[in-house]
Amino acid sequence: MAVIETKGLKKTYNPDKVPVHALNGVDLKIEKGEFTAIVGPSGSGKTTLLNIIGGLDEPTEGTAIVKGTDLSTLSDSELIKFRLQHIGFVFQAYNLIPVLTAIENVAFIMQMQGRPSKVCHDKSKALLEEVGLGDKINKRPSELSGGQQQRVAVARALSSTPDFVLADEPTANLDSVSSTDLLDMMAELNEKEEMTFVFSTHDQRVIDRARRVVTLVDGKIDKDETRE
Template structure:
């Protein structure tokens, strides 16, 4: 297997007044190409901090983290932003779509930042919207889409730049049961058909039960890391 993400000895401390608060305490973790993994743990366990560090949105206090063999801790802020753009797709709990842009324009947005030619990025955006089941909704703005449809646009946007890994932070938190289950099925299908690597921070048992790898963070450490046969992910 090929590691997309490698964390070695990751610690993260925050200052609260005069108090030093540890959020992560020496995390070693590798995410392999093609993983479909959940990252769980109670509130305050450090899972969101770890996801933010993996995504290059925050920096560790100590330790190293690499994406596709590139050491994030050695990059300056501009280099780190470029790596995020090219290597990491993000799916957020609140969708984070741009309200004045249509669905297809939202999917095109990261490609535009990457200077993908207009014709190519439009074709790629339409194909991704087709893959997530939004044919005919390309020109709708977020206000004319349901929550589940907005999250599908977010998934399409995350995948359109062809990242090495997609990071999802509580992707089903704002969705009803049926919509959440449909979204999980969509992401699972994309993982199986195209080998897209997913790491999802979640409290949702519906997500956890469908992932083939289940990582639990407790008190800033990896408490368990379970790899399950595909037939056990239901």
């Protein structure tokens, strides 16, 4: 069974005024352990696709099925819980909580899951060490570089032990060295732990690393290339 499957996915914004067809019939399957880049020009529907797969937006037509569950069948509260248990998110703007330290930011998701405090602390510390920030656990986001903040965001995404991680332009605000370091880390997690990553990106460095590249044009899949 695919980890992610979309069937006839369509999304239209402003349908009663000037309609914008962000997605226009997307059929896609992503299996466990894939390292996939969703690419295409601005306005092609990349972020919309990720948002619908992640349960952050609803399609106008079609279905998004995650771990065998049609997301449209879930209530708002069920969807929040489902995202919390199954999906990790890494955003372009990091989305860290400014008043929390690195370790508190990572622990936050696990606390929402209701895990014991010691488990949250110990796992958060281990994850930050794994992403190379063992000496920054008590720093707040304002005290970290962009690359370091994005590493905290990745650790946070992994803290819930998700079935896959959605990364929307994760290198957009990073310099070349930080981007390379971040991609090295994600590739290692993918290879060693079979963590599934799905990227929305313009960054050629991400595209070069991906083992599958899905190209969207005008809300449709134009190409779907798998690499060895």
